[in-house]
Amino acid sequence: MSRTDELEEVLSQIIDPETGLSIVRMDIIQDLAEHDGKVSLVFRPSSPVCPMAYSLANAVKQKISDIEWVDSVTINVENFVRADHLQTLLNG
């Protein structure tokens, strides 16, 4: 299994409580990439006013950080009213 596949598998375990679907199926995670243990992705909630955005984004950060070979995770937040604030919390 490639590292990208492993990342997708881990992220598939995060379920959006409103739809009951994984965030991968909901296309909330985009541009997922890995290089030398450094992971980057775009977190794009399904709505700009998604009430679960903070919780889901935090789960994404935690799940990926828990992978043994991951050194760092950079998350860019798009399509969200408080994107800057959430991004600072995630990457700060």
Added chain:
Amino acid sequence: MKEVVIISGKGGTGKTTLSGSFACLAKSKIMADCDVDAADLHILTDPKILHQEDFYGGGKAWIDKEKCSECGICRDSCRFGAISEQLEVNRLSCEGCGVCFHVCPEGAVNLEAGICGQWFISETRFGPLVHARLLPGEENSGKLVALVRNQAKVLARKQNKDTILVDGAPGVGCPVISSVTGADYVVIVTEPTLSGRHDMDRALQLVRGFRIPAFIVINKADIHSDLADTIEREAEERGVTVLGRIPYDPAVIRAMVQRRCVVEDRNGVANESIRRIWERLESLL
């Protein structure tokens, strides 16, 4: 990619009639039927189901008789009368609030997620359609609406479509709120009746609460021209664009009976009006 949601406030004003015709006229689009309590866009679009999944909603209570001491606290606490004298749970009455689960001193009440409906991705004669069916008496329609809209967006991105046309639900409740949150534009279909005007006003207040640009279409406008004038004047005073008026036209009823969209038959005043309204809307997106 732009998401346009068609709602009404009052039911029966012509949301699906207009949505179906827009779907027929739009070139690059995905359709989503978010009136999941009473979905009907599929009747006009003749879908072939490509993908189907069950939708699991909130929990329903069930009582483990082996643990139950028959104290009746759960029955007395239930605000929906869902637990009988014999301590049986009526699944249609149970709202899944969980009070019985929390008050039971024996830990005998469980909450179990059940199938509330199905959702579908279909191919229709106008293009892809994401739609759903909520089972009778089931709740959580707002969650199912969120799912339908999301999967329509996913499909639109995959297929590089320009527009998502969402047929919304009537009213201003949870399914409507779920239909419009985060949308790019909302079209409110109304009719010149007192309830049409009143419910349009409520829908407009809702949409403005979310700061979404809204447009108004007055359907069956000539059944009460004075009231249609009033609706249009009030809309303009509030800075809302009226895209146009659709006159009452028996051709609309004939089209519905034949399970066709109004604009598929090129005759009739309603057909001409809807085409003009779509052109105007398209130019404003």
